[in-house]
Amino acid sequence: xxxxxxxxxxxxxxxxxxxxxxxxxxxxxxxxxxxxxxxxxxxxxxxxxxxxxxxxxxxxxxxxxxxxxxxxxxxxxxxxxxxxxxxxxxxxxxxxxxxxxxxxxxxxxxxxxxxxxxxxxxxxxxxxxxxxxxxxxxxxxxxxxxxxxxxxxxxxxxxxxxxxxxxxxxxxxxxxxxxxxxxxxxxxxxxxxxxxxxxxxxxxxxxxxxxxxxxxxxxxxxxxxxxxxxxxxxxxx
Numbered sequence: 001x002x003x004x005x006x007x008x009x010x011x012x013x014x015x016x017x018x019x020x021x022x023x024x025x026x027x028x029x030x031x032x033x034x035x036x037x038x039x040x041x042x043x044x045x046x047x048x049x050x051x052x053x054x055x056x057x058x059x060x061x062x063x064x065x066x067x068x069x070x071x072x073x074x075x076x077x078x079x080x081x082x083x084x085x086x087x088x089x090x091x092x093x094x095x096x097x098x099x100x101x102x103x104x105x106x107x108x109x110x111x112x113x114x115x116x117x118x119x120x121x122x123x124x125x126x127x128x129x130x131x132x133x134x135x136x137x138x139x140x141x142x143x144x145x146x147x148x149x150x151x152x153x154x155x156x157x158x159x160x161x162x163x164x165x166x167x168x169x170x171x172x173x174x175x176x177x178x179x180x181x182x183x184x185x186x187x188x189x190x191x192x193x194x195x196x197x198x199x200x201x202x203x204x205x206x207x208x209x210x211x212x213x214x215x216x217x218x219x220x221x222x223x224x225x226x227x228x229x230x231x232x233x234x235x236x237x
Contacts, residue, residue, distance in 0.1 A: 003047060006046075006168070013039065013165065017139050018035055020161055021035045036060045036078065037076065038079070038135050038136050039079050039134070040130075040169065041078070041131075042131050045131035046132065049131050051109065051172035051173050052133070053106050053109065053110070053133065053174075054133035054166070054174045054175070055106075055176075056135045056137065056162075056176050057134075057135070057136050057218065058136065058177065058178070059136050059137060059138035060136055082126075082134070088125060098220050100117050100120065101226065102129065102219050103128040104120055104227050105231065106128050106129075106132050107120060110128075116224045117224055137155060139158065152182065159186070173211070173212040173214065174214070175214045177218040178216070178218040180215035181215075189208055189213065194206055194207050200226075201225055202215075202229065203216045203217075203229040203230045205233040205236060214230055216229070216233075
């Protein structure tokens with residue numbers, strides 16, 4: 001797939017996300033929430049990265065008032081935000097740890113290194129975030145925590161979009177941030193994990209049709225043990 005082809009597919013996907021939210025009546029509900037596009041920021045670097053990595057998380061975090069109204073819903077696109085030159089300076093302090101952890105795991109896998117979270121420079125974090133596929137199960141902003149029943153509802157509402165995103169980006173490794181159980185049946189994974197890592201943060205590895213799937217915890221508030229558990233799982237033969 002060429003850069004132009006994937007750029008075109010991503011643009012079309014963003015249009016589908018808006019239309020899908022409208023069809024579900026999600027944009028008309030109170031409070032009014034706009035979908036936030038996800039995907040890949042630097043498509044050229046993503047296509048030439050090895051392996052191509054996708055993270056599937058729960059939902060964009062949105063800050064709400066006591067009455068449930070969104071304080072600000074200005075973010076329209078993660079890829080656009082990630083491409084901003086001052087991206088790292090605009091990340092909320094409470095979320096810097098999440099992006100640092102995601103970047104450290106991805107950087108180590110793609111560069112065959114064993115760096116710790118503190119070792120990555122802001123530039124390395126930014127460059128790494130831009131060249132991975134960053135996907136949320138729900139495209140609308142939500143709260144700080146997501147109960148499992150709500151996560152199941154997200155998948156039912158967005159599964160066609162999510163399935164198509166996996167298809168168009170064709171990742172070679174997908175890291176699930178506590179979201180794997182929702183995708184397992186659709187992916188046709190019935191066997192036991194190829195490898196289980198015994199550590200504080202378990203990261204089970206599955207392999208199917210030349211794609212590696214890692215069932216991990218959500219990267220929020222995780223430490224270097226979390227990073228190393230995913231790295232070990234990825235390299236286990």
